[in-house]
Amino acid sequence: MSAASMKVAVIGAGTMGNGIAHVFAQSGHSVSLVDVNAAALERAQATIDRNLDRLVAKERITAEDKAATLSRLTTTTEMHGAVSDAELVVEAATERLDLKLKIFEQMDASAPADAILATNTSSISITKIAAATKRPDKVIGMHFMNPVPIMKLVEVIRGYSTSDATTEKVVALSKQLGKVPVEVNDYPGFVANRILMPMINEAICSLHEGVAGVAEIDEVMKLGMAHPMGPLHLADFIGLDVCLSILRVLHDGFGQPKYAPCPLLVNMVTAGKLGVKSGEGFYVHTRGSKEITVAPAFS
Secondary structure (H helix, E strand, O other), X not given: OOOOOOXXXXXXXXXXXXXXXXXXXXXXXXXXXXXXXXXXXXXXXXHHHHHHHHHHHOOOOOHHHHHHHHHOEEEEOOHHHHHOOOOEEEEOOOOOHHHHHHHHHHHHXXXXXXXXXXXXXXXXXXXXXXXXXXXXXXXXXXXXXXOOOOOOEEEEEEOOOOOHHHXXXXXXXXXXXXXXXXXXXXXXXXXXXXXXXXXXXXXXXXXXXXXXXXXXXXXXXXXXXXXXXXXXXXXXXXXXXXXXXXXXXHHHHHOOHHHOXXXXXXXXXXXXXXXXXXXXXOXXXXXXXXXXEEOHHHO
C-alpha cells in the first residue's frame, strides 16, 4: 500500500462518508464513494462541492485544486466493482452492528486479499466486526471526527487480532491526510465517546430533572469549561439517535448503570427529534442558517 496515492473505497455517503471521501480525494487518492441510495450520492457530491468552494473562497486551496479533487472522486451504487481493486476500504454506514457485519462480509468477499478494511464506527467493537471477515489482522478502526475536513483527530482502534503492520499503515496514512492519529484499544466507546457520551447524557439528565434549562446548561459548559459548544447543542449536531446508540453500546458493553441513557433522550429519539438532521432536538435548526433557538418543548 502506497501512502502517496492509493485506491480507496468509502462505503456510505452520509455526513461522515462524504467527509472521509473528501479528505482522501483532496489528499491525492483515487476514491470511490459507495451507497445503495443514488439520491444520497447526489447529496454527497453537492456537499463536497460546496465544502471545496468554501476552501477556495478562504484561499486554502485553488480552483485547480478543487477540480483535481473532484476528478479523483467517483460515486456508485455497486459495492463489488468499487471494492474489487481497492487497497483500503472505509465503512461509514449507520451505527448498527447488524448492518456493519453484513457490509464487512461483503467487503471481505470483494476486496483484494491484501486490502485493509477499516470502520469509522464511533463505539462498536472492532474485534466483533473483524470476526465477520477472513482477515481479522487487516481490520481496524479509523474513527474520524465530524466535520471530517476540519477536525484533526483520527482515533485508530486496534481489534484483538489487528496486526502491527496494519496499524502502522493506517497511522502513516492518517498523517498523510493531515490528521493526528491517536492509537487506542478496543473497548466500548474507545476513548472519545466513552468520555463524551456520559457527559452529554448527564447534561440531558440535568435538563430532565429541572436543574437548569437548555441554554443555561450549555452556557455553563461553554463559559465555565471553555467548551466551544455546549453538550446539548453538540448532541443535536452529532444526532440524538447516534448518541442513544453509543450509550446503549456502552451500557451493554460495561453493564454499568452509569451508562444508561436518560429517559428524555430515549423519548426524543422515539418522537423523531434527532437534532440538526431532523430540524429539531434541544434546539430548532433552520437549514442554511447558523441561528438556533431553544426548542418549544424546553422554552
